[in-house]
Amino acid sequence: MNSPLFFTTTLFFSLLLSLPPSFSDLATDRAALLALRSAVGGRSLLWNISERTPCAWPGVNCSSNPPQVVELRLPGMGLYGQIPPNTVGNLTHLHTLSLRFNVLSGPLPSDLSSLSSLRNLYLQDNAFSGPIPEFLSSLTNLVRLNLAHNNFSGSIPPSLNNLTRLATLYLENNHLTGSIPDLNSSSLVQLNVSDNQLAGTIPSRFSGMPASSFLGNALCGGPLLSCNGTGKGKGKKLSGGAIAGIVIGSLIGLFLIVLILLFLCRKRRDHEVGSKDEAAMKKGDIEIPHEKSVESGVVDSLSSALPAVTVRKEKGEGNGGGVGGKNLVVFGNMARTFDLEDLLRASAEVLGKGTFGTAYKAVLEMGVVVAVKRLKDVSVPEKEFREKIEVVGKMDHENLVPLRAYYYSKDEKLLVFDYMPMGSLSALLHGNRGAGRTPLNWETRSGIALGAAHGIAYLHAQGSTVSHGNVKSSNILLTKSYEARVSDFGLAQLVGPSSTPNRVAGYRAPEVTDPRKVSQKADVYSFGVLLLELLTGKAPTHALLNEEGVDLPRWVQSVVREEWTAEVFDLELLRYQNVEEEMVQLLQLAIDCADQYPDKRPSMAEVASRIEELCRSSLQQEQDSSIDIVNATQEQRD
Template sequence: MKPIPLWVLPISLLLLFNPSNSADDVVKQTLLNFFKNLSNGNIPKDPKFFGWNSSSDPCSWQGINCDTQLSVKRVVLENLELSGILDTNSICSVSSLTVLSAQNNSIHGGIPSEILNCKRLTHLYLNNNQFSGNLPESLSRLNNLKRLFVFNNNFSGNLPDLPKISGLLSFLAQNNQLTGEIPQFNFENLVAFNVSFNNFSGPVPELGGRFGTNSLIGNSGLCGKLVEKLCPPPVSEKVSPKKRDVERVLMFLGYSLLALVFIMFFTFKIIFRKKTKGKEVEHKKKKAVMDSPINHSSETNDSKTPMSKSEYSMASSNESDMMSSSLVVLTNPAMKELKFEDLLRAPAELLGRGRYGCLYKVMFDDGINLAVKRIKDWTISPEDFQKRMRTIDQAKHPNVLPVVAFYCAKQEKLVVYEYQKNGSLFQILQGGESGKFYWDSRLSVASSIAEGLAFMHKELYEDGISHGNLKSSNILMNKNMDPCISEYGLMAVDSPAPSPVGHANKSMNQRRGRPDYPFKADIFNFGVILLELLTGKLAQNNGLNLANWVHSAVREEWTVEVFDKALVTEGASEERMVSLLQVALKCLNPSPESRPNLNQVVTMINTIKEEEEMPSIVSEP
């Protein structure tokens, strides 16, 4: 056996007691190889990338972010005129990598299938490059992937089976040359989706009402209801002559049977015509009584919906004197002569149906229009309802829409408001006009709603009357485009507001012992409205979907992603938007006890407004 040279021993000890340095060197060399291939061997002219060399720590390099354990988590190389290729063999050997962004460069080639080895990858941004070829099937095996941006490239071929990624939140692939059918994603989970201006064909999948035609335009081969193009019928198999003869015989028998059924039906109708004649006359009388505008509007807007018991009993009541006296007109001089029959006779238009009732627009000959809220399934006595309406009427604020009149019977409750022709906050955000809904307007709307709600909470706290159903569709814009809270107090709250992060609810006994709970529920719903103003997205499922998405983005430190792109394009202050987002998150606290009261919310929002206005004040001579 040969003796071991003396120089081997120090090296062995060095490797034995310094294994981490060896691992760090591997990661460092891997990143340098990746960058060399991505930049086509050319170091960017941007001086901020000084430091990408073998003699420094990768965590100090520009574009690299590490966690507290000095593991590389994010590689962000954007807007650097990089013109090489994506070396997934190198970058995916960095096992701790979660975010890879190389957007806004000139990278060419394809995405190698070895992207599969980036197993912890959650965000992949390759948009605005010159990539080509197919998207590899291995992308669908990145189970942690949440956002995939590949738009503005030259990708072609069919999409991989991306719906297999259960946690995918965003997929943007517009402006490519992709073909085939659009797979059925889980559109309930997606918050961003766009495949416009490709070469997709076939039926449009069910988008769950989350995305419109803008996410599909530029694909002439698509068909279906959403793109208003009929899909061709499936190609049928060739039928043999014998089979065709059998089908003809069966068709003939079917028509004969159908004719026999019609003959029996008309015979039955003639025999019993005399017996049913009296019932028909009675039905016509009831129909004449029922021919009131509110009921007629209800039928014409939803003819398949049977008339409810409350609709029938209200219209068919013969006690007209009682009905006239039951319509209580509050302090509104223009409406002091309003009668219940006036509401029934005037033309009416159904504006919408909700969980708690219907909303009608009632139009009078003198040009006055009213909005009538018809409430259902509210077990409150007429006496208590009348007392509640009068109490609400005593609390007046310019940002709360006053009640003009109300009607209350045992089975019928109506609340009348002045009609606001400028629509609601919901319609502004829904109508695609968010680009004209500027930051200062949104901040002003948030402040006005908070002030109105704070005033009502203060005035009605002792009576225990909260809003009960606060949402953006109940924020109406008056003639000056100032927000007004509508339908205040038309629904009592008897259960906790849903928690956005799975907070355990208290028992019913505990809830009943908390007189302030309904007001805390209003604060939660106001937080959802703030999220809608900030994100430009509309809440569904009681605001839980939007709240969950925002909480997820904030936890991952991708807060800027939640803001409406129209606000970002406008150049709104990111600092102010983050401040308002923090107010929203406080309102959405899972624990009702930890939510701020409305006075505190007003103070926080007005502080942001003052900071927003400060530069213009300082700049004045």
């Protein structure tokens, strides 16, 4: 027993036991993390194991006093295999565990029951299997539990009632059977069990939840159809009075609908004819009607939304004057169309609020429709503002939204653009995902991608320092034929940093520190995110992606992993099997654009060229398919 090995081992454990408890805990946490790193495959966890403390490792967060691992977040890391015992289960002070968007499989290790402090458990989008373990009900501090999109089977444990603090329970897209237990936790506000194999009656306390939380099962009651069914002669016959009431109510409803239609027709006719009283007003003496809320909807006129904008009759007054001394500076032949008075008299509708201010749709008396952007937080002096806007006004490309005019005063800065009737790409992709939605096909999406790429490539061709600065789907506007027009270019340099947060909705490149100074390579990154949005149908701000911080490029890479799969594509695209190769190529281009390292990203000219080749290839395939169909039909006739 006096061997050197025994002496060394005894000394090591004596020193470990002599350490303060916090250091001992941190050493145990470090050993557990390294064991996890060795046990699971996939993307290498970039941890500097030479560091004594794991608190600086990516995905690992520690408390300060005492130092203990309290968060482990490894979403979308391509991890696969099973989680063995004595790894995660040894992180006994853990508050949050996120292993979502990986390929981890097998049952959950039983020693997770030792995580008594756990509040958030995110395991969705893996391949975990087996029954939902009973030991989860012993984690009484759980607030959020997400096991969605796995292979769990068996019933939902009624013992989950023990989780009295549970607010979110997501179990959708598994293989669960049986009924929904009557989970009576008063704190449970989010529940989703859709797309399983559940049956029976939905507990009454869930009747106020959305029906989508229960679809894809054999359930009834609550927000779904009544379990008693309808018809089959079981219901009582309606009384004569009830029938009369229904008839009278229907007639009244029909009468109201007719009145509303008449009112709308009258309003449209009045709008087309215009107001003769307004036409008779004296120039320079425009009456501003009573001010209304301009947050949304229609306002009486643009002047009511912009009370600080005034028409100056003295020629040249107002720092530059513009055409006719009206302080509206116009570009091209727009001077012969309208002036500032015409613009202020136009009926206006709020289109929405963006990064740089509020946009209005303005319909002038002569029928011209324009979009007016009211800039906020302009931080540059007047001279610099006018110089930069002059540059923007000279940009001329078929895939850019042209700037037609601008107005500058101390209190208001307005930009006048062509109005794009089909709205933005963002609205087209995410505005209506319900039953009445028209699917957005591959031809339309690839055409929009090509047009946007050409527009941004044109901007970059104007000089090495010229960039867009705010590429995102809400700044890609569409014509009636769904052709892309890039808007808001050059505006990022005019406004203060408060208007352009460091990471605008997931599009901002990681190297950008000053949102007013965005390089062309940073534009390419943003365009890559936009392409991923086109292909996946998911916005960078999608709730599932941002539940705790994974961005869209990282999510795509985690889903794609080592081979291309259909999982990543929008379901609306999966019906177009003949262009699958082009879809994969565009996906690869998007990933190249969204590379973390700027030097590895292609130029926008190269991006536009590659998309053009894809579109040409798709068109050729479509033509070849049409020829094959014609030939086959001819052969049948012969």
